Amino acid sequence: MNANVSAANEPVLKLKDIRKTFGGVTAIENFSLDVHPGEIVALVGDNGAGKSTLIKIISGVYTPTSGTITIENQTVAMSNATMARGHGIEVVYQDLALADQQTVYMNMFLGREPVNRFGLLDRRRMIAETETLVKELDVRIPSAHATIRDLSGGQRQGVAIARATHWASKLILLDEPTAALGVAETAKVEEIVESLKRRNIGVLIISHSLDQVFKLSDRICVLRRGKQIGIRETAKTDKNEIIAMITGLQQH
């Protein structure tokens, strides 16, 4: 975290000329984007525009065909999701990737459970850290001991974001975080996302809701058919321009 503060204007993530092809089909071409600490960048585009491919490239699931990924001035080559996590990048997947019958605290530490000196699970630490974080982010769950399946959709989303926040030191990718939520729950999750800015990590959010994009983001990046159409500062654009860029009615 300290490194981030000292280099506040350095991007946490820098994508340069990213290109990805599957066989002969080009999924992404000439994509470049910087995400700075404490900044929320929205990635918008129609279905099939390449947003998911891009998320998978950043999260290490796909390796780009060409182009470079730089994380805090260090060019990285990632070949799986574990490596991306090692670089401080966390993803909140659309399906949340929660184990439904396990407790909130076990999900928070899934795959990274702390153990004591006897090699046994350090439940006390997991519960304490979960409770602290859940309180900080104001995710209203009954307790760290609650089972995921007993939580509402918004609470689950909150747990998934809290988990990403706990482990991400640089960047969080949010894939449609409110697609399955009701109005009140969406508002709650948006609040949580907004509070991530204060943690000085970069946030890249995919959303179909332009209202949400305009409410949350600092900048908007538009993709269409694998091509980067443009990046706009949210304060200096409007919905009409973004819609035109998404649909292709306005060529820049």
Next chain:
Amino acid sequence: MSSAHSSASGQPASLVNRLNLQQYVVYLGFLVIFLFFAIVLKDSGFLTVRNLSNIMLQTAPVTIMAIGLVFVMSAGEIDLSIGSTVAVSALAAAVTVNDYGLGAGIIAGIGAGLLIGLLNGVLVAYVKLPSFLVTLATLGLFAGVSRSMTNLRSIPVTDSTFTGFFGSGSFLGVPSLIWWTVVAVACGHVIYRETRFGAHVLATGDNSRAASVSGISVPRIRLAVLLISGGLAGLAGLLYAGRLQAAKYTLGETDLMTVIAAVIVGGTLLNGGKGTIIGALVGSLMMGMLNNGLILMGLSVSDQMIVRGLIILAAVAVSLREKSR
């Protein structure tokens, strides 16, 4: 998983009650069956120390196998091959212990179980075949192997250290079969509940995609649980060989249903993600008690099978009801 998102924010209070009830069903069932037999069979010797300790001794191999199956089922898999692994291991141990001594016998018995577990595990985890079909096939395969190994003969076990260690012996006044049960249950419980491995087994059975994106090697977990199950079925084979002082291809043949029933009655979900070792122990004692009591009641073998079948059916019903809500 998709249904997970649509679940309502509010939940009826009765769910909590049902959850708790389900958790304690095995203890309640155990108590009810115990009281039933204690009253009905009070003149038939059910409550004698000798009879009760007999139940414990006879249950030991089933409990040991049940521990392995809790791991397998919690990971969302099944191991049907334990039914024939027992006999192969017992025979392998019997043949080697007579010729090469105690250590060789133990290694051969457990080793045979581990090898079968390895075969199942590789096919399930890396060839990605469903465990139900793989272990159904190996169940048949190794039932054949145990028959052809010995031409259907029974192999006596003459090594008295072996039979004492795994069967009739005792230590500090407690029969060795009870020691094996206690040690296996204690180790199983701690590994299952208190280690990262146990947590990863549960996560794998609960949501293998979530486990996988969390950095858990799902294939390795699947291989590991089938190895554990094979190894423990091998140990169960040693216990049979030790107690009966002989090994035969029929060993463990009828145990498969009992083990599955014990695990499910004990509170382990058939589809993975949730389970308990202690529950499986109590479930297995319950099945043993049921066996014993039904015999003492003078039920015919066919009636015993019917009653046991009905109990298993009831257990599965409770388990699936819990899962589908």
